Amino acid sequence: MTTDGALARLIRSSAERTAEPEAERCDLCAAPVLDGHPHLYDTADDQVCCVCGPCSVLFADGGTGDGRYRLVPRRRIRLDRVDTDVLGVPVGLVFFVPRADGTVTAEGPSPAGAMRWEIDADAWQRLAAACPELAAMEPDVEALLVNTVHGNDHHWIVPVDDCYRMIAVVRREWRGLSGGGRIWPAVEQFFDGLTERP
Incomplete structure (x- = not known):
């Protein structure tokens, strides 16, 4: 074996060790x-x-x-379409978290992390009255996760840690000012990987 080959192997091995999380x-x-x-x-x-x-x-x-x-609970429930337009959030990839103090927040991903809006609590209550699954969500730790971007129609009740995983996917794939072309396939893959569980 040549010295160059051994050195290359050593450098590669060192790089692999440092790359391990x-x-x-x-x-x-x-x-x-x-x-x-x-x-x-x-x-x-x-x-x-x-x-x-x-x-x-x-x-x-x-x-x-x-x-x-x-x-944080583990349950995931796939829902039929929920009319979140009544909540006034102008984005299609978002999650809604009812809070223990009665407020409701909406959060959407951005290259810097989650953007947050406060939602009208009365509008949320009207929506929850029409969809009993929403009324049964655990405050702070469960979320309504929605993706209606590019014609998608995903509506899930998920543990809040799933939402933060989705935000991490967007941050990881974001390129340039507009996000680039890698985000939406990665988001689709994320939603495809969601499975219902009690």
Whole structure:
């Protein structure tokens, strides 16, 4: 083997090692977490935290946490079309989160992260009266996720961490000022990967 070949292999091996992502850890106890691990929603900081299985048990059924941390549920429900036009949000890729204080927010992806609007709570209540699944959503931790861009008609009740995964997909694929051509195939792939679960 030539010295050049060994050096190239060493450089490639080093690059592969540094490119490997660091293992995710529980935000509470720092234990490693597996793919598909549970999440907590931190109501004070308005963010999702990774949590290991044993720590998640502490927050099941409204357990510990004094209301600050809420276990993010796993259920996903595909809905028939929901007329979200009545909520006045001018974008087709958006999620709506009813909050424990009675407010409702809408969030949509952008290259900088999520854009947020406050929705008229009365309009949301009228929509929820017409769609009982919306009335049964858990505040702060479940969302109505909608994609009507390019003729799509996706309407889902999902855990809020799914919504943040969708935002991450858009941020990862965004190119230039207009976003480029990679975003929408990636968003379609994201929605194709959603499956119903109780």
